[in-house]
Amino acid sequence: MKPPPFEYHAPRDLGAALRTLAEVDGKVLAGGQSLIPMLNMRLAAPAHLVDINRVGGLGASEVTPEGVRVGALARHAEVERAAAHPLLTRALKLVAHPVIRNRGTVVGSLVHADPAAELPAVLAVLGGSVRAARWDTAGGGPVLREVPAEEFFVGPMESALGPDELAVSAFFPALPEGSGAAFEEVSRRHGDYALAGVCAVVTVGADGAARARAACVGVGAGPVVVDLGELGPVRRAGWKAAAALVREATDPEEDIHATAAYRRHLVGVLAERALRNAAREGAAARGA
Template sequence: MKPPPFAYHAPRDVGAALRTLAQVRGKVLAGGQSLIPLMNMRLAAPGHLVDINRIGSLSALDATPAGVRVGALVRHSDAEHAGAHPLLTRALKLVAHPAIRNRGTVVGSLVHADPAAELPAVLAVLDGTVRLAHWDGRAAVEREVPAREFFVGPLESAVQPGELAVSAFFPALGPRTGTAFEEVARRHGDYALAGVCAVVTVDGDARVTAARVACVGVGPVPVVVDVTGSCGGAAGGWAEAVRAVQEETEPESDVHASAAYRRHLVGVLAERALRNAAREGAAARGA
């Protein structure tokens, strides 16, 4: 299979990339692990392809006490091996296969906005942000979009024509906070039938003070549910929290699983993720 014809652009700095995007209606090429197959199957036919791989400044991964900022060219494997954020690292281990992770980018996965993908759920549960930039005719203009506004629908993000996603920010975890990511797939490396990531904070007595989950594969965007008030403050009392999560999901049936099975599965995974995250938070109580 071959893609339809397109004009190729290879800017060497962010300004040149933004000027190009302001002049043409095209797609940005970073890792290409989603875009190129879509083009080869003629499901996408951009007239212009803007390759940002020569822009070295977009390869930065900066970890600070506030969190981790990941540049647009940071590969899945680089972010995974950096280990700069516990939940991000956990999620990256579940993304496809090593060959994909060696080329695919963290920010590219977010922009692709697949509701069955792991990284959008991580950004959403952490209430992270994506930094977008565009050229206003004289200079680059940036805006920071929170995750709750960034994911608009299936395969649809808040990136507007002419904009470039230059980085994503994953906030750091607080003290006594644990994380977990649980999913079920038919085969290793496949998209999950359903998945749940959890962030749980406990106090000195191992009582839950904050708990959030984000679900994948059971809605048009990552489904984020704050279950702090549904766990009764006790780690282990997750039944009400599980019901709250299931009520917020919108699973659909397909050839792989029925909607009813996905709703049941997300409940099982939510309880498992919450329990494991709480256990990790309690183990870190001295932190």
């Protein structure tokens, strides 16, 4: 299979990349692990391809007490090795295979907005954001905006980015004090997209009460986020009830791999497991 014809652009700086996007109707190439197969299968046919791999300054990641900001060209494997954020690191280990993680980018996965992908769920459950840039023709310079996760994922394979915008970074907030995180998923084969998955963040207070939040993959038009709020001192029965709330919030579809009922059942099982594991980690962090 071969991609449809397109005009290739290889800007050397951010300004040139943004000006190109402002002038043409094109797709951005970073890691290419999603875009290239779509081109080859003729699922996408852009007239222009804007390769940002030569743009300086987009490959760095910055770690602060507030969280981790990942640049547009930071590869999955690089961010995984840095281990700067526990939930992000866990999710990256679940992304496809090492050869894909060596080339694919964290921000590219977010922009691709696949509802079965792990990283959109991580950004959503943490309440993170994506920084987008466009070229202001009148002002003669770039204009930045920060798009929160709840507004960024518009639908399946659709983000809130405008056609002239470039996602330059993504911000993953740090876990609150006394928090634990977990990511659980089930796939037919190692490296496949998950039939269903759940990531959870549980914060254990000084009084032993837990506050929980979960996000699901593969069971909705985008990451399905459930804020479980203050759960009190949770025991086994409590996690089962909380997992039921997560399960009921999903709306999976049936396909050749699994029925909707099976996916919904998986979400309940995985949610309980993720919540319990995250709570155990949070209690250890709290010293309880």
